[in-house]
Amino acid sequence: MFENILRIYGLDPVTANVQQFGDGLINHTWKVNTPEQNYILQKVNSDVFKRPSDIDQNFSLLRTYLNKECPDYLFVSPVVATNGESLLHIDNGYYRLFPFIEGSVSVNVLTKKEEAFEAAKQFGKFTKLLNGFNVKELNITIPDFHNLALRYDQFTIACNEASAERLEKAAESIQFIKEHHGLVQTYNEILNNTAIPLRVIHHDTKISNVLFDDQYKGLCVIDLDTVMPGYFISDVGDMMRTYLSAVSEEETDFSKIAIRKEFFKAIYDGYMGEMQDVLTDAEKPYFVYAGKFIIYMQAIRFLADYLQNDIYYGAKYENHNFNRAITQITLLKQYIKLEPELLSL
Incomplete structure (x- = not known):
């Protein structure tokens, strides 16, 4: 071959x-x-x-x-x-x-706020450089990838079709998701606000999608298959979800999940250092919301998959997607608790 x-x-x-x-x-x-x-x-x-x-x-x-x-x-x-x-x-x-970009290095586990800053800077720079590009020319490579309203509807269907056993086990998590439906309403407000434009958005801002030089200064972003028209909250939110906690979505010791406030500040400084003069006044108030948006959506997706017997993500062990959902819900609770502090950073 x-x-x-x-x-x-x-x-x-x-x-x-x-x-x-x-x-x-x-x-x-x-x-x-x-x-x-x-x-x-x-x-x-x-x-x-x-x-x-x-x-x-x-x-x-x-x-x-x-x-x-x-x-x-x-x-x-x-x-x-x-x-x-x-x-x-x-x-x-x-x-x-x-x-292959010789001399470049990638990071799989984020341990330094400086790396978070450099990564956020690169994702912001990517969108900034393409600010003059006609975003409508881009193809949609994964339809509805970050469509929170659709994900909530899919979650509702999963709840209606789930087994009694799984519904009982997930009852508390289901209640939490339903209680925070306001996050979906905010998402719909963004979609209906003509002052918030579609931009060229990466949509997958995990740390391994940034290339660094040997001094760990950002070079560029890679893995561009998910680059599509979107809203800035997708890239910012995905960084919040994957950078703020020292543990991954696979963690089962939920006591280890905590928000690293200095990493939030690094994301803000790196991204806004590039995008401050690009984002509209209508977009900027949603920076902190972006974290809630993506964390909530991923919690929904993991929980819905658990309720549907793990047909999408699969499961490496019993309750795998349920644990993943709890990880995201725990992260979201921590994030919401710190939101007043985050808004003032």
Whole structure:
């Protein structure tokens, strides 16, 4: 398989060395080492991304714009093969090749507020540089990805169809979600506010989607498959959800879940350092809401999946998605408790 792909990219499969790379959960990724240059090869998960060609077209549109308007920005986009294509359809799979950025490093576990600052700065910079881009030209690569109203409706359906046993176990969590339905109403207000624009949003701002230099200064953002039209609360909120707690969504000792206020400040300073003059006056008051928005939505998704017998995320052990939901609910409770302090930071 690799031999054919490498040849289409003009690489010699005899001198190339291909090894599995990273721990991404969606796409299959390999590093390709050659005597001349190193690359990253990916097989796009077409179960998640139903139309890989839409992603490829988004890359092309963004690359053309940034090359013209911001030529010094490090935009990591697919290599064009010898057949003129940047997305190969081979043996019912979709593949693309990226240049490997030598000297770059990535972070899988966030331990320093400085890293949070640099990451937030890079995600803010990405959206800022594309402020003049016509966002309506972008394809929607995952429809309704951050549609909180839809997720709540799906949760309601899950509650109506769940077994009595799972409903009983999740009763307290279900009640919490219902009591905070106001977060959905706020989301709908944002959608209906014409002063809050759609922007070019990454939608997956985990720390591993930022490249750093050897001094851990941010270089750029990567993994752009989820780049779509969206609202700034998606990127900010996802950073809140994944950066603020020292433990991950897989933690089962819920006493370890706590908000690191200094990391909130780092996110704010990094992101707003780039976006302060870009965000409208109508957007800025929703910065703290952004954290509630994404944490609440992820709690809903995990809880709904548990109620539907783990059909979406799957479960590695009994009550896996229930525990994940409790982790998000606990994080949200901590966040809401600290909200007055966060608003004043």
